[in-house]
Structures are given as C-alpha cells and as structure tokens.
Amino acid sequence: MSSSQSIEPVTLDDVLKPNQLFRHHRALKFGHEFLQYYSFKKGFLNLNNGSFGALPKVITEACNELTAWQEENTDYYYRIGFIPPLIGVREQLAKLVGASDVDEIVMVANTSTGMGLVLRNFLWKSGDIIVRCNTTYGTVYKTIQYIHDTTPGVEISQFELLFPTTRQTVLEGWKRHIDKVKQSAPQGSKIVAVIDSIVANPGAWMPWKEMVKICKDVGVWAIVDGAHSVGQEPLNLSTSGADFFVSSAHKWLNAKRGCAFLWFSKKSRDIMLTTIPTSASYVSPGPERPPTNIISQFQYNGTIDYTPYLSVYFALQWREWIGGEAAIQEYCNKLAREGGKRLAETMSTQVMDPDGEFTLAMVNVVLPFSKEFSATYDASVSTALRNKLLSQNMFAVTFYHQQLWWTRVSAQIWNEISDFEVLGKAFVSICSEIVAEHKNARIPPESKAESFHSYLEHPFPGAVACDPKDGVGAHRPVTATTVVPVGYHTHLASIRP
C-alpha cells in the first residue's frame, strides 16, 4: 500500500488492494439473500434505510484500508494524497448526477450542512423572503428560522403541503403561493425557495423539477434539498433548472456516513462566498478573487476525515456490481408499492399514496390508532413507537401529519414483501399497547401540542421519566440501550425523523 507515495496523482486503485469480491463472484438475487452483504445484527428488520443508510461489508473493509492509508503517512495524505482521489470522486458524482462540470460539485458532510452553507451564504437584507414548507426537514426548517431571527426584516413564507394530495394539486398550490409571494415582495428584494425533491416526513417524491420551474419563471431562487435523491432517483442536474441541489450519498448511494454533495450551477456559484468554516484559501470578493475560489475553499477547510467522501469510489463499484442503478431502483420502487399495500392490509389502514405518484423507494401508511387518540400531537407517543419497535428488533420511521400517525417504510435490496407483514403485525400490537399505557401515564404537558410543528417550535428540553410510578418531572438519565415503555421521553428522539 505504501508503494505509491509520489507527487504524481494516484487513483484509489493504485493505493489500495483491488477488491476480490468485485472480481469474482456474481451477485445474488435482491431480497433476504442480500443480508449477508450487510452487517445488521442477526434478526434486525431494517425498514429504515432512509434515515441513516447502511454500509455494505465490502465498503466497510475499503474504509478500513482508507484509514490505514491515512495513518501511514498523514502529512502525505493531507498535503498530497487525498487530493486526486477526491477530485476523481467529484468527477464520478458529476457524471452520475448530470452536472456539466466537476467544478459544479463539492463535497459536504451531510445535507443539513450543504443546505446551511447555501442559506447562510446569501447576503440577507430586510425585505427578503424565504419560502419553506411545513414539511421542510427539521435542520433546514430551523436554519430558515435562525436566519429570520437574526436578520431583521427577513420574512418566512410557509407553503402548506398536506398529504394525501395529488401532484397536480401540489403544483397548482405551489404556483399560487409563489405568484402571491412574488407580487407582495418589496422592490429589490430576493425570494429564495427551499424545495424538497423527496420529503422526509412523509417520504414523498415531489414534482420538484416543475416546482423549480415555477420559481425560476418568476425569478425566485430554487434551492433543492435532495437528501434522499441520489441513488433513489436518476438525476440530471444541469437541465433541472435548480440553482442549488444537495444530496446525501450515505443514504441511498451506500457511501460511509458523513458524505454528501452540494451542486451549484455556474451562475449560482457567485452566491457562495465562503465555506463554513472559512478556508485559508478564502479571497475577499472583488476583482482579485478567482471565480473558482470557492472550489479551492471546499478542498480544505479544516481537518476532517476524507474517508466518507472517498468511499463513494467504492460505493459506485458496489452498485455497478450488484446490478446497476436502474435495477436497484426498480426493485426498491416495486417493493415499496407492493409492500405498502400489504402493510396497509395487515394493519387495516390505508396507504397515503395509493396511486404511487409520490412513491419511489419509500411508502407511507397510516398507523392503527383511533382518530380520537390521534387528534393532537404527543411527543411521548412518538418516543413510545420508536422504543417499542426497537425492542422488537426492527425499525421504520413514524411521524405525525394531518392529525394521523403514520409510518414511513424504506424498501431496500435486502427487503422482501414478508418484511412488511411482519412490521404490520408488530404495529398492531405496539399501537394497542401504547393506547393502554398512555391512559395511565403522567405525560408532562409540554409533550403535547396541536401539531408536530407547533411542538417543533419549542421541543421539550432534556429527558424526563413519566412512568406512571414516578412523579412528573423526576429526572432519570437516558438509558438508550435499554428500551423503556411508553412515557419515557426525550425531545431528541421525538423530533428527529
């Protein structure tokens, strides 16, 4: 491995051992047989690829080798070694997502960081308007809140996206909203819209390109939060019309956690003044500043582990070897639709999107609670759902929307339709347990709210045990590895999707 310490650019293939698996074996069929390639605890039913992804074993091994390379001669790695492979990864991603140039793609730690970088680089002034949705992801939702809170006169205009709905209804509503914002905006102000390509809660694929066009037609900036997109839908960013697009490679693209990319069109690049943290290569705006200065800044702006970024190199090889993007996405999409139906049958509820307009690899199904029980939001129910799922060695996301509790299920290449039945049966017993326990639990009032969003304004600080046997407000440390019954509440668990 140490043979190639040179001034000449090296590819990762030069540096690391070639992967034997990719050379010889043929991949197996998608489904439970694929579990052997992952490191899940035996019996763990993973129906939530969407939140944190999952790293295939071969990529874990490649990452260990990348770390060993880093430690061999750390100065070489940080001053010379990582640079060409990182450019190589950016080139690969540029090709994958239809960027027109490698310098339209930079790497960031995660989508929250990429979105934060873009939003905080705009020079906000009084009269500017940021458009978000009620469904905008928590960190982005709050970044917009923070900008509003710290820059006098920056307004938030919120578009209500309420499911179930149709793509047509969404587009009509969005157009009305954008037109109205544009009309009422003061002269000289800018309007910046944040659009999810695939919403997190619910897991819904949006007509985002059309939504972008509606914005661009009237001169509104379009920043697309595409966290779930790369690896779940084919992308062609240079023709998408978007100004910025951020996506996490560690969700659906099999990269190591801590890996996402930010794409910007050449026009939009001028908005990006600085990385966060600011880089040593930052040049003040003005005639002295090269147009590609931001690209230099992104190359190094503080010591990080580049392994997650470099893991994309192996992730793409893995995906090619197991069948390629189209085959993977086709399997997952089909399973999401069929699985969603089966899940709804098992729980005697319904699928949010029966026509599949909004469905790629994630599907949303109502949970079997009564309407009365679901009338207002209660963070303790959210926590209870998570705890009980984990105690049964399985996981899918649960969330509250439109006065109903839902589950969002991710269909992945290790899943089969029977997984959805198992989940459904589990939910039936979990939900009735929660209803019974909730009757007697002493839930702190701050745990409840009209809607998830009013709760999000002021999440409950700290962990409080509200077991019926305790007094309300009795503090106990979080015992995360021991799953506890309903009422045990941490605001973190209840608000992170």
Place this chain on the structure above:
Amino acid sequence: MAEVKTLHFESNPPPFGHEMRKCFSFDPEYINMNHGSYGSLPSPVAEAIKPYYAMAEANPDLFHRFTSIDLIRNVRERMAKFIGAAHTDEVVFVPNASHGLNAILRDFIWEEEDIICSCNTTYKSISKTAQYISDIPPHPENSQFTILFPTTHNEIIENWRTYLQSLNEARARSAHRLGRRPKIVAVIDSIISVPGALLPWKEMVKTCKEEDVWSVVDAAHSIGQELDLNLAEADPDFWVTNCHKWLYAKRSCALLYVPKRNQHIIKASFPTSHAYISPKKRNGPNFVEQYEWNGTLDFVPYISASCALDFRAWLGGEHVINAYCHRIAIEGGKRLAQILGTEMIDQDKDFQFTLNMVNVAVPFPATMSSDFEIDMAFRRKLLIKKKIYPAFFYHNGKWWTRCSAQVWSQVEDFEVLGEVILEACKEIIDEFGDGSERTMTDVDDNMENLAVREPNQEVVCIYTR
C-alpha cells in the same frame, strides 16, 4: 446509561522512543516529525473503536438515535473534567477547531464599528474567517495584533495590554459618535501553530476581561500538550481545542467550550439543529441540545477521545508523556540548531514558548525568497524523497522548521533531519537562487497560499496547521 468501555491492556507499554512506533501504524520508512498538523491515531485506539463502528451498522437507528447520544454524553463528562470545566454542559463536540471557532465568531451579532482582532500569527483559516466577517455587512473592523519572534512572554503581555487599550480608545470615540458601545472580540491562540509556540494566553485572557474585550481562545494544540488545563479558573469566554492532535483521538474530533454565561451568544449550531428554539421563545440555554444532533456524521471519532485517554493513561499519563516529549523537543531542537548552524526561535532560557513543538531557523541567506514554492520544494525533497518531514514556515524574515516531538521521537531523528535539511537547502538555493537579486517581501503576502490545481495536477498547497 450506556458508557464507553474502558480500555484494558495486558502488557506493559513499549518504552518511549522508536519502539513506541509499535503502537502506531506509520510506514516503517517514515520519520514522523509533524504530529502537530494532523495528529496520529494509535493502533490500540483504532482497534478499540471498531465495536462502535460495528454497533453503528448492526442497528443504525438504535445507534444514531440513542446509543451514540448516551456514549457521547459520557465522553463529554470525562472531557469536561479533563479540561477543568465547571459543568459537562459547557463542553460539546465539533468536527474540528476551525468549525468551533467559526460557530463562535459567526454568531456574534456584528454591528458597525465592532472590532474583531486577531494576530499575524493567528491560524490562517481563522484570520480569513475574521476577514470574511468584515467583508459582509455591517462590516465590523478587522484589527491585527503583531507578534514577532524572538520575543518574550512578558513583552507579549505588555504589548497586548497596550494594544487593547488603544482599541478601547478607538471604541470610546466610536461610542461617542454612535450613541452605543461597540464590542471588541479578540482571537487568542493558546499555542500558535506557526511558529509552534505557547503563548501567555491566560494572562492575555485576564487582560481582555480588564479591558472589556471578548476572549475567543483558539486552543487547537492545547489538549494533550498543555498540562493541567483548568478552564473554570482561566475563565476564557470561549475555548476550542482539537482532540485529534495531541490527544490521539480519531480524526476529526474537537471540543467547543462555552461557559454558561456565554451560551446565549451561540444562537445556533452549524448546521442549525432541529432542537433550535427562537431566542425570544427560549427559557434557558439552547446550547447542548443543538450540538447533540445537527446532521448525520460519523460520530465514532467523538467516542474515540475516551479511548485515547485510556491509551495515554497506559503510557503513563499526561505528565509522563509530556515530560518525555518536552525533553526531546528541547534536546532535539538544540541538536538541530547545532547541525544547521542556526538557532531556535525560543530564545528564552526557560524555553517558555516550547512545549512539544520546537522551531529552528533554516540556514538560508537573509535575502532568500519567502515564496511558497520554497515550502513546496521542502515538501518534495523531504516528505517524498527522504521520508522525513517537519513543517516549514516563513516568519519575520526567515524560514523556520517546526518539529513535533512525540512519544516515538528520539534526538537521533533531529540529527537525521539536520543532515537532510542541509542537503535540501543546497539544492533549493541551486534551483531557486538565494534571492540576492530580489527585495525582501512582506510575510503576509507570500504565505497567501491559494489552493490551485496546476494544469498537470501537481501539488496543491495546504496551509500548515
């Protein structure tokens, strides 16, 4: 509560010196004399964290929603004690020192005629952060305090007081004009990067308090190198340190310390967290919660800080480790200066500036160019060709080398380095000339390294950390 397992070792550690390389995974041919830039991960720590990676993949939801949160709280408690913070909740993890310092500097509500002060020796990315902040409205002033070596702690303390007093006079004039009192925020290095030099930062922080100036301490190099940290006593307004440098944690891992009285300054983490509450709706600090979740990362480096402390305890503990490193730094530095026929930057008889990093002048003529191509030449000749590498930098009219002494270092390494540098200097003068036909150029201008891709994708400059 889930706790990070304590590491237990069955055998005794190897002796300090070259045998200690057994505990690290360096290329056997490489003599690492620049631990200070990026740190080094001991093999036992790399092994000890594998179970946490396994947990992260065994059940990603359990790990990221619950277990890692617990484990990191556990480690924060340990780190808070280690640095002498009054409360665990004054200490959070951030990816690196630059990140922590940016969180602080960006979140002040800047106003016209506020002053950010840094030094000519402030780490470049931080002085650029200050530059960026003054580039954007409302354009606070960017002011610079100058430290030129050779100097003494006392001289620096006196000059710092004079400097802050002059800023206060300027502030008084602004206040009179504006009808409100602007703020002054000072970035102070505890240990400068280049030169690698311990500053009298605690006294400088005290002076800040007396002069009503915010003290933001860039302590990137402190933890694991500066002994007996006691932040409750030193009481800076903000303090940030990298655990992946001298503490042996996995990259990247740093601590952001914000005493409770100042937590309201940091309104939002970067990126902003779900747990962010609008300041006007808060009824208490909203600090720790924001840093507990603000995006998916590899969290194991934060956990590794605890394993690193166990490893260091096995080696003999902080005092034993640093006594060795310090001795090697001084003896090695003297030896290197002897071979090169030059001097150490630290001219103090007690070496008050020297902990584990030592700076020795490179034997170039006084007219030598300060261009970064010289730094690049050293990189090619030493890092690549000779497989031995310390950092190089230009300061106050001279080129210097900064060597890090570590538990695997021996004085012999400095001797090898001395010969290699002598040879390299000859070659460099042959290649680039000795500058006798050029005029002396300004320090700042010439270390302005833009990271650029040359057409043939040759070496890119990374500023020395």
